Amino acid sequence: MRQPLIEEDATRRRWRRRCDQDACGGVYLLTAGLAFLLGLGVGLTLSFYLLPAPGPVTPSRYSEIRPNFLSVSFVNRSLSSVAGKELAVNGIYWSSQVEARLPSGYGPEEEEAWLALTHSAQVLKVEEGCGRIHNRLLTLQDGSRSCCRYRQNTDQIQGEVFSYYLARLLGLRNLPPAALSVVRYHGPVWARVQRELALARWAEERVVVLTRFIPSLRAAHIPVSLRTSDRHLHPTDVPGGANESHAELAQWSDLVVLDYLTANLDRVVNNLYNLQWNPAMMDAPAHNLARDPYSGLLLFLDNESGLLHGYRLLDKYERFHASLLRALCVFRRSTADVVRRLHLHGDVGEKLQLSLEDNPPEVRDLLPPLPERSVRILNERIARVHEQISWCERQYGP
Template structure:
């Protein structure tokens, strides 16, 4: 990717990328020889404004590159269904489980081991409660806690916590997070954090009335809209499974070398990743898997595809993956992905990610097909949002500016997913 294309994307996103001691991408060098200086190496591998840092000395840098494994100080991985580390080791030594059914669907064994996420009743209860609570504490955000510096981590009067996302006047980010959540529910995903909109007001009846000074100091304007997203406790970084790294330009089939030897822990991870690439393709998400594809191409360093996946968290107890921070989906991502300067390259990234798997969860397969068969699937999504989120009406006028071509592109991307799934099914029965 050229420097021009990077700058164009940044301008479209209205985001400034800040590199410590670096004024442009050309100033950033990646050392790949044994005599690398013993200093921090920063990789500008993200196109939406957040910098992921690889902080290693020369020895660790070379070791990570050679072994294609994360740095030594990466937190321990989660364990499936609360298993102890000893149980995981035992499982890894056992004979591999039956992973796939009908040569295309994850087996009942794998499905049964996937952490369930949030049920409909839990999310509905959370949304109802959040709308009735008052914010009593506002904390600054960070890369690891609620993202952008305009966001805040908030505490409600009953002790509940949430991420409060504020983007005024760039409401496409708030809309993206909201619509991605409801899209996730429509295709059966229970691991997209719940989102609720909030009217930011200094009125005495507002849920912000106790912290008006804090939100004023944060630069938030009165009579605007923010969103609350459910805060998931006990989560850590997630890393790309080895088999995905080894097949980063190909497709994972049941016949892929090494697949038959995978243990249940890895299979459960892969099943969740197979959902992720579909979700990110439909939403044209710019700030998760796509940024790794971008980094590999820009620096011509395949090892950059390995390691921490941005905006993807893993529960430390049960190994469940959480598709967090979906601001860069739909309303912001579509204009970027379909812009004249980026269309060919971004479409290529998303297509390659979609084709990462020829194995799917039965529920995802069925639900995506059902949504794609609708005459106007985006309208169904829009109606679901409006039915569940009354504050959305405050954003209708500004939303119109992002609707050009969105409905048609949304359906086309759904049809592209269906075409790929059907192609995989045809191959599996051939």
């Protein structure tokens, strides 16, 4: 009979211990909760007294993110610098730091000096060279040398000289000084090289272009960003920090504009067209483009296909010209400003004719003006370049 009492007492003790543990657990939970509430209250009170009062909100550069995914402007692209470095691009324009690094090139002073020399100095020597079979390398009386362009076809002379005048209108300094002359065996300029002229089969009363010879030039390559089928040179493709590579890219932006306006077939479009036979063509040196290794100046050579011959072949080559223009969204501000003025006034034909009229009468009598059809097409292409600049401003402007 004692065994059941023992079991009953043991059961009561277990229930008592369990109840004591539950009571203690409740106390523990209550204590922890009170401590948490006390700490929260102290923390909020201290933060109220210690933190500074909020001031006016200043928008950061990240507040200018634009959630417009239908265009490429969803980020403010004008911030194309790296902290601590000079700006390379400001909006869609090469910065003043890049402009300051550009080679001086050939400006009005060099052109005037070359004109004065070629109109008065005798030609002492005629040699083969300077590209095509009819061209000749001339040595002038003062020792200067000239690549002289002779053509049976007048429109190639027109293309060369009017492309040169257009580059001058745009403010480009990448074309060596050029002058026009008339071949006259017995004239004061040519009298001492009559035999050489006869051997070259140069006819009298032909207008030729005398371009200043630039020695020691090197090949120039197409920028990597313009070589592939998805080519583009936009602000986001330009790394921060103005340096010499940006100075060369700035010259390339001018080259794309000039060659689009003139529809030049014999430079980058030549490389693009020949891709169908040579897949590595865009890695080869650009045709009719050279680089001065001392100054970094790019020389835009041989522009005779511009404005006439190139315009006749637009149906065949326009897709190449257009792809290069569409790829460009960084410009020199001075070039863009001239394009705007020419587009606004529509007077590029008159300006080019005025440049021709600065030549001696014998040149003006023999070389026709730029045809009206060419002037019309040139104005249309100026409008397209202006449209491209405006589009880029909308995409990358502040």
